[in-house]
Amino acid sequence: MRTLLVIGTGLIGTSVALAARRAGVAVFLADRDVAAARVAEALGAGLAEPPRRPVDLALVAVPPAQVGPVLRDAQANRAAHSYTDVAGVKGQPERDVLRLASDPASYVGGHPMAGRERSGPLAATADLFAGKTWVLTPNERTGAAALERATTLAEICGAAPVRLDSRAHDTVVALTSHVPHLMASLTAARLLHGPAATEALVGQGVRDVTRIAAGDPALWTDIVRSNAPAVAAVLRGVRDDLTRLLAATDILAGHHPGGRAQAEHTVTDLLERGVAGAARTRPPAGAPEGFAVLRVVLDGRPGSLARLLEAVAAHGGSARRAGAAPGPDAALAVDVELPAAGADAAAAALAAAGWAVSRPGLASAARRGPHR
Amino acid sequence: MRTLLVIGTGLIGTSVALAARRAGVAVFLADRDVAAARVAEALGAGLAEPPRRPVDLALVAVPPAQVGPVLRDAQANRAAHSYTDVAGVKGQPERDVLRLASDPASYVGGHPMAGRERSGPLAATADLFAGKTWVLTPNERTGAAALERATTLAEICGAAPVRLDSRAHDTVVALTSHVPHLMASLTAARLLHGPAATEALVGQGVRDVTRIAAGDPALWTDIVRSNAPAVAAVLRGVRDDLTRLLAATDILAGHHPGGRAQAEHTVTDLLERGVAGAARTRPPAGAPEGFAVLRVVLDGRPGSLARLLEAVAAHGGSARRAGAAPGPDAALAVDVELPAAGADAAAAALAAAGWAVSRPGLASAARRGPHR
Numbered sequence A, B: 001m002r003t004l005l006v007i008g009t010g011l012i013g014t015s016v017a018l019a020a021r022r023a024g025v026a027v028f029l030a031d032r033d034v035a036a037a038r039v040a041e042a043l044g045a046g047l048a049e050p051p052r053r054p055v056d057l058a059l060v061a062v063p064p065a066q067v068g069p070v071l072r073d074a075q076a077n078r079a080a081h082s083y084t085d086v087a088g089v090k091g092q093p094e095r096d097v098l099r100l101a102s103d104p105a106s107y108v109g110g111h112p113m114a115g116r117e118r119s120g121p122l123a124a125t126a127d128l129f130a131g132k133t134w135v136l137t138p139n140e141r142t143g144a145a146a147l148e149r150a151t152t153l154a155e156i157c158g159a160a161p162v163r164l165d166s167r168a169h170d171t172v173v174a175l176t177s178h179v180p181h182l183m184a185s186l187t188a189a190r191l192l193h194g195p196a197a198t199e200a201l202v203g204q205g206v207r208d209v210t211r212i213a214a215g216d217p218a219l220w221t222d223i224v225r226s227n228a229p230a231v232a233a234v235l236r237g238v239r240d241d242l243t244r245l246l247a248a249t250d251i252l253a254g255h256h257p258g259g260r261a262q263a264e265h266t267v268t269d270l271l272e273r274g275v276a277g278a279a280r281t282r283p284p285a286g287a288p289e290g291f292a293v294l295r296v297v298l299d300g301r302p303g304s305l306a307r308l309l310e311a312v313a314a315h316g317g318s319a320r321r322a323g324a325a326p327g328p329d330a331a332l333a334v335d336v337e338l339p340a341a342g343a344d345a346a347a348a349a350l351a352a353a354g355w356a357v358s359r360p361g362l363a364s365a366a367r368r369g370p371h372r
Helices: A011-022 A034-042 A064-076 A091-100 A144-156 A166-191 A196-201 A204-214 A217-226 A228-252 A260-279 A304-314 A340-352 A363-368 B011-022 B034-042 B064-076 B091-100 B144-156 B166-191 B196-201 B204-214 B217-226 B228-252 B260-279 B304-313 B340-352 B363-368
Strands: A003-007 A026-030 A055-060 A080-085 A107-112 A133-137 A160-163 A291-297 A318-324 A332-339 A356-358 B003-007 B026-030 B055-060 B080-085 B107-112 B133-137 B160-163 B291-297 B318-324 B332-339 B356-358
Touching: A003 A011, A003 A064, A011 A026, A011 A034, A011 A144, A026 A034, A034 B304, A034 B318, A034 B332, A055 A064, A055 A144, A064 A080, A064 A091, A064 A217, A080 A144, A091 A107, A091 A166, A107 A144, A107 A166, A133 A144, A133 A166, A133 B196, A144 A160, A160 B196, A166 A204, A166 A217, A166 A228, A166 B166, A166 B196, A166 B204, A166 B228, A166 B260, A196 B133, A196 B160, A196 B166, A204 B166, A204 B204, A204 B260, A217 A228, A217 B228, A217 B260, A228 A260, A228 B166, A228 B217, A228 B228, A260 B166, A260 B204, A260 B217, A291 A340, A304 A318, A304 A332, A304 A340, A304 B034, A318 B034, A332 A340, A332 B034, A340 A356, B003 B011, B003 B064, B011 B026, B011 B034, B011 B144, B026 B034, B055 B064, B055 B144, B064 B080, B064 B091, B064 B217, B080 B144, B091 B107, B091 B166, B107 B144, B107 B166, B133 B144, B133 B166, B144 B160, B166 B204, B166 B217, B166 B228, B217 B228, B228 B260, B291 B340, B304 B318, B304 B332, B304 B340, B332 B340, B340 B356
Parallel strands: A003 A026, A003 A055, A055 A080, A080 A107, A133 A160, B003 B026, B003 B055, B055 B080, B080 B107, B133 B160
Antiparallel strands: A107 A133, A291 A332, A291 A356, A318 A332, B107 B133, B291 B332, B291 B356, B318 B332
């Protein structure tokens, strides 16, 4: 790709432009707010002027409801060979494009999954998309050229392109973005009713849960409206869970008769599903093969564990669990986890310093080979 | 305070013991799991043996439902002159103590507002409470000695003691801790229903909202049960907001007839209350008096803003907004914010480097005095 037109030089458009410039692409910048395009130009994101010939790709970086009309106008001006957008919902822009555009085959929907607390071109950075997912939503009319160019743009920005149909995209972002935002708002709105001491009792937990609730209400109203069917479907599931939870807490509070055991089960069931769901938001746990476990028996002196942890930390390890060692004297034993590569050296060093070190669970392995 | 008995050597009890040891207090450690007390001793948190004479203060660091019975037993053994606890709810332990304890005046409820992802004595640290709030909940029977000793212990741990009655405490923690946890669980539980692409579309937002949902379900069931009245009251408010929100999204999705404008207003109203509520979770904004604003007019060359931002950053400043400057030539102007103490030097340096620098809004002030 050699030429790019960015229509809409906000945070996302300007950041893409900066990344494309860095990769040597000739970038043209347009915004209905002329000053915004000039700010992007002054940041080195490209030229704030119309291209003389059709560019390879036009990036339509405008709000969801504007994608269809802006694309129609750009195609009427023969601005580009291919088109993509960056809207956070994909169903409505796709339907608008299929209805309005003269050449729907030249368009593929896109959604780079990145953002910042600040908006506008002054917050833009060429690294905004590095390592992030960039969803592309081809439909049955999308041409190969549009898909290929949009994929190339995502890669130029350092993002990982992922293909989904627009309906699946909208369902997933309702789950992973729109409903979490509304849940943060619902939680934060309650805090308005707290007494004066509320601020003193705020911890990191509620701060995390409500952080995204600080987002711009007008922007988020737009987002909820554009993805209302998927959002409503997810909220209905939340409402059903909440109804059961509220009935259970009413019973536990003694407000209503009912089985307390069943009520507790309802609460625990929700909490357990929460643990399982939260696990989907975290990267898979690091390979445990990379670590080795040593068991160290402590002498009885106060503070001996503190000294051991210091020695283990010097080898990059940490304590995993502690408990009474089996045997008649029932000394205290601690299992420590260390990077496997350095475990032999660490075991030797600890033993030399007087600690009683062994490898739990390796007795049978020792019988099979020369290694202890 | 010279002597402390910690009953329950989990994360909180052991951390308090470590902080007290560091302050020179003689600490005794007890746990119904003898190995846990020995681990705490091996960490240097004190001696895992009963005190020979009553200690100044006993810290009962056990689950909420155990506080009353454990305190009753400790008083029967004349373990201490004063008692406090660390349970995250305060109404139920207070009622239990008033009902069970032989000397309720020697007890004051306490709740240090700190925790970690990990639990157990191996996660303990003397700095766990540094800078955190430590709530104390005296009731009408609480004696001055108990309140004074518990206050001293909080201060020894580096925490800020805050007095609240137990009912206000429980209302506030329902708002700031228990309901946020349940909201995180409700959000995370929905993720179990997402398609395979869900993981790829997870961003920092949903990760933050659901982080605390990973907490131990058994522990959190206990917490919800012990504070069920306050939790139910807050959840009822959430349920009412959610019912209105769901009706609005159903209208926006076209599922139900109704006024779309009113539905959008309902969504925006919730989002705006969320913004206001989230503000209560953040420390007050830094004093704006500490910053000065300079207005810099750019030349028309691409990349000039990037060069300016680099120069401004070298003086500890950042761009606040950019737009067309007033005047017939409509050059681009950027307002940059700098630490006030260095603003004069920065303005001089920028001017010397060829930038056109002025101070917006200072024209009238300039007329009043010698400063520009």
